[in-house]
Amino acid sequence: xxxxxxxxxxxxxxxxxxxxxxxxxxxxxxxxxxxxxxxxxxxxxxxxxxxxxxxxxxxxxxxxxxxxxxxxxxxxxxxxxxxxxxxxxxxxxxxxxxxxxxxxxxxxxxxxxxxxxxxxxxxxxxxxxxxxxxxxxxxxxxxxxxxxxxxxxxxxxxxxxxxxxxxxxxxxxxxxxxxxxxxxxxxxxxxxxxxxxxxxxxxxxxxxxxxxxxxxxxxxxxxxxxxxxxxxxxxxxxxxxxxxxxxxxxx
Amino acid sequence: xxxxxxxxxxxxxxxxxxxxxxxxxxxxxxxxxxxxxxxxxxxxxxxxxxxxxxxxxxxxxxxxxxxxxxxxxxxxxxxxxxxxxxxxxxxxxxxxxxxxxxxxxxxxxxxxxxxxxxxxxxxxxxxxxxxxxxxxxxxxxxxxxxxxxxxxxxxxxxxxxxxxxxxxxxxxxxxxxxxxxxxxxxxxxxxxxxxxxxxxxxxxxxxxxxxxxxxxxxxxxxxxx
Numbered sequence: 509x510x511x512x513x514x515x516x517x518x519x520x521x522x523x524x525x526x527x528x529x530x531x532x533x534x535x536x537x538x539x540x541x542x543x544x545x546x547x548x549x550x551x552x553x554x555x556x557x558x559x560x561x562x563x564x565x566x567x568x569x570x571x572x573x574x575x576x577x578x579x580x581x582x583x584x585x586x587x588x589x590x591x592x593x594x595x596x597x598x599x600x601x602x603x604x605x606x607x608x609x610x611x612x613x614x615x616x617x618x619x620x621x622x623x624x625x626x627x628x629x630x631x632x633x634x635x636x637x638x639x640x641x642x643x644x645x646x647x648x649x650x651x652x653x654x655x656x657x658x659x660x661x662x663x664x665x666x667x668x669x670x671x672x673x674x675x676x677x678x679x680x681x682x683x684x685x686x687x688x689x690x691x692x693x694x695x696x697x698x699x700x701x702x703x704x705x706x707x708x709x710x711x712x713x714x715x716x717x718x719x720x721x722x723x724x725x726x727x728x729x730x731x732x733x734x735x736x737x738x739x740x741x742x743x744x745x746x747x748x749x750x751x752x753x754x755x756x757x758x759x
Numbered sequence: 760x761x762x763x764x765x766x767x768x769x770x771x772x773x774x775x776x777x778x779x780x781x782x783x784x785x786x787x788x789x790x791x792x793x794x795x796x797x798x799x800x801x802x803x804x805x806x807x808x809x810x811x812x813x814x815x816x817x818x819x820x821x822x823x824x825x826x827x828x829x830x831x832x833x834x835x836x837x838x839x840x841x842x843x844x845x846x847x848x849x850x851x852x853x854x855x856x857x858x859x860x861x862x863x864x865x866x867x868x869x870x871x872x873x874x875x876x877x878x879x880x881x882x883x884x885x886x887x888x889x890x891x892x893x894x895x896x897x898x899x900x901x902x903x904x905x906x907x908x909x910x911x912x913x914x915x916x917x918x919x920x921x922x923x924x925x926x927x928x929x930x931x932x933x934x935x936x937x938x939x940x941x942x943x944x945x946x947x948x949x950x951x952x953x954x955x956x957x958x959x960x961x962x963x964x965x966x967x968x969x970x971x972x973x974x975x976x977x978x979x980x981x982x983x984x
Contacts, residue, residue, distance in 0.1 A: 568948035638848060643931060646948045671848045671930030674944065682930065687829045687847045 531735035532559045534579055536570040538586035538722065540649070540676050540694050541609065544755045545584065551751070552742045558735040566675045568646060574599060574727065581730035582739060584608060584722065587648045591723040604726035608743045609757040611720035612695035613652045616709035618684055623708040630690060630710075631662045639669045640682040640691030649676040652717035653692035659716045695756035702754055722757075765958055767934055768942040775850070775938060776918040779857040780865075783914045784907065786858065787865040791906075792895070794866070795873035810863045817860065821927025824856050828928065848930035853938075856924045861917040865910035872906020873899065908976045916969045919962075 537545045542564050549560040563570075567586040574580060574594060583600070585591050588607070594600045615631070617623045623630050630636070642650030650672065657663040671687075673679035676694050683691035695711060698704055724743060730736035742748055749759055761769070794806060812820060827834045828846040835845045846852035876899055884894045900907075922940035929936035931945070939958060946955035 566948060568950065571950065572947060637844075638930070640930075643945065646945065671932060674926060674931065674941075674948065678926070681825070681927075682847075685825050685829045686831050687825060687845065 530557050530559050531733060532561060533581050533730075533733065533736045533739050534561050535563065535582045535584065535739070536574065536578070536580040537562050537564050537584045538567045538570070539564050540586055540611065540696060541584055541722065544609075544696070544751050544757070547751050548743065548748045549739075551747060552739055555742075556735070556738060558738070560735075560739060566646070579729060580727055581733050581736040582724065583727055584724045586611075586720075586722050588721050588723045591725040594725055594727070598728070600725040600727050601731060604737075604740065605723055606740075606744070607721045607759075608724045609722045609752050610759060611649060611652075611722060612714070612756055612758060613649060613656065613692055613712040613717060613720070614695045614698060614709045614756075615690065615712060616683060616693050616698050616707055617690045618686060618707040619689070620708050623690060623710050625708065625710055628660055628662075628710050628712075631657070631660065631666060634665065634669075636689035637669065638671045638682070638688035639666050640671050640673065640679045640688035640693075642676040642679040642692075643672045643674055647675050647679075648720045649692065649694055650679070652712075652720055655717040656692070656712050699756035700754075702756075761957070762954070764933070765942065765954070768937055768939045768958075769961070771934060771936075772919055772938040772940075775853055775857060776915045778854055779861060779918045780911055780915045782854070783858055783861060783865040784911055787862065787869055787910060787914075791866050791869035791873055792899075794870045809866050812860050813863050817921065817923025818927060820860055821856070821924040824852075824859070824924065825928045828852060828855075847928045848932060848936060850935055852928055853925060853936055856928055857918045857921060860921055860924050861914045864917045865914040868909035868913065869903060869906045872903035872909075876902050905977050909973060912969060912973050912976075916966070919965065 545562060549562055553560050567590050570583060571590045591605050595605055615623055615628055641653040644650035644654045671682055673682055679691055680693045680697045682688040724740060726736060726740055794802060825847055826832050829835045830845050838846055880898055881894050884898055925938055925941055931937050931941055943955050943958050
C-alpha cells in the first residue's frame with residue numbers, strides 16, 4: 509500500500525469505529541421544551557456516547573417539515589394531535605408514541621405583587637391594559653388559557669384586552685417586556701429549580717383546563733436507529749423525569 | 760370569494776401599506792435630497808444608518824421596537840408622557856415600525872434619481888432667477904419622478920411583505936394588527952393548508968403585478984428590484 513492508501517484506510521477505520529460507537533439522533537423539539545431537553549440530551553450523550561442534535565421550533569412547523577421529508581429521528585410535539593396524525597399517515601413507527609411531559613399554566617406578571625398567588629382576582633379588577641396569551645388556534649397553552657378564562661366566567665370581560673403570540677414563547681415575550689401587564693404563560697418558562705424565577709403569578713388549578721399533554725414519536729427514518737430508541741427510553745427514566753419536573757412540568 | 764377573515768387581513772394590509780407609503784414618500788424626499796447633494800462627511804454614516812433595515816433580520820428590528828416602545832423603553836416613556844399610551848399592539852405601532860423597516864427601499868431610488876439630475880439644469884434655472892424652492896419643485900421633482908415611482912412601489916410592496924416585525928409587536932389582533940403575512944403563518948401552523956394556499960396565491964399574484972408595474976415605469980432600472 510502506498511502511504512496515501514494507508515492514510516485513507518486509517519481514516520476509513522477511524523470513521524467506521526466512531527460511527528459504530530456513536531450514533532447521531534436528530535430530534536425535533538417543541539420550542540416550549542427547549543431547556544429541559546437540552547439538559548436531558550446532554551446527560552444522555554454523556555452516558556451513552558451518542559450525539560443528539562436538537563432543533564427547536566413550533567410543533568406546527570415541524571409537522572409540516574416532517575410531512576415533507578425533514579430528516580428527523582424523533583419528534584417531541586407540544587400536543588397529542590400531531591404525533592397521532594403522523595402515525596396515522598405512516599410517517600412514524602407504531603407503538604412508540606407516549607406522553608413525555610404534561611404542561612402547566614400560570615397567570616404571570618414580571619412585576620412582584622401584581623398577581624396574587626392564591627387567586628385570579630387581577631382578571632376581575634381589570635387593572636391592566638393587555639392580557640397576553642398564545643394563539644388558541646395554534647398552541648395548546650393558548651387553548652388552556654381560553655378554557656381557564658371561560659371557566660372563571662371572565663372571558664367576555666377581558667376579550668378586548670387580549671393580545672396573542674403565535675406561540676407560548678411570544679406570549680411570554682409580550683409580558684416579559686412589560687407591553688402586556690399580565691399573561692398566561694407556561695409554568696416551565698418562569699420556573700427554575702422548582703420555584704418562580706421572577707415576578708408574581710397564580711398557578712392555574714388543573715381542573716380549569718384540559719391537560720396539556722406533550723407526546724413524543726419515533727419517526728420512520730429512525731426505524732433502525734438504536735440510539736433514537738434509547739433516547740426515547742431515556743426520556744422515561746427517573747433522571748429525565750426529575751429534570752422535566754424541575755421545569756414545572758408534571759408527568 | 761374570500762372568507763371574512765381573509766378579506767379583513769387583506770384590507771388591513773392594504774391600508775397599512777398605503778399609509779406607510781405616503782408617509783415614507785414625505786419623509787424620504789428631504790433625506791434623499793440631502794444625501795444626493797451634501798458634501799458633509801457624515802453622509803456615509805447616515806447612508807449606512809438608512810440602509811440598515813436591508814441587512815438586519817426583521818426579528819431584530821421587531822425585538823428592539825418591542826422593548827423601546829414598551830412602557831419601560833425610551834419611546835414608550837415619551838408616548839406615555841404625551842398621553843398616547845404605548846404603541847405595541849396598535850395600528851399606529853405597525854405604521855411606525857413599517858416606516859423604519861421600509862425606509863431604505865424608498866430613500867435609495869429617490870436619492871439615485873436626484874443624483875442623476877444634470878447639475879447644469881439647476882444652475883441655468885438659478886441664473887434665470889429661480890429660487891431654490893422653485894428649482895426643486897419645477898426641475899428636480901419632475902426629473903426625479905421615476906425614482907419616486909420606484910420608491911413608492913418598493914415601499915408599498917415591502918410593507919405588504921413584512922412579517923417578522925409585525926409578529927414581534929403586533930399581537931395578532933383582528934382588524935388592528937393581523938395582516939396577511941401573519942394570517943398565512945397562522946394557517947400553516949394550524950395545518951389549514953387550503954386557506955394558506957388561497958391567501959399565498961394572492962400574494963404571489965400581487966408580487967408579480969408589483970414588479971411588472973415597476974419595470975413598466977422604470978425599464979432602465981431593473982437591477983433595483
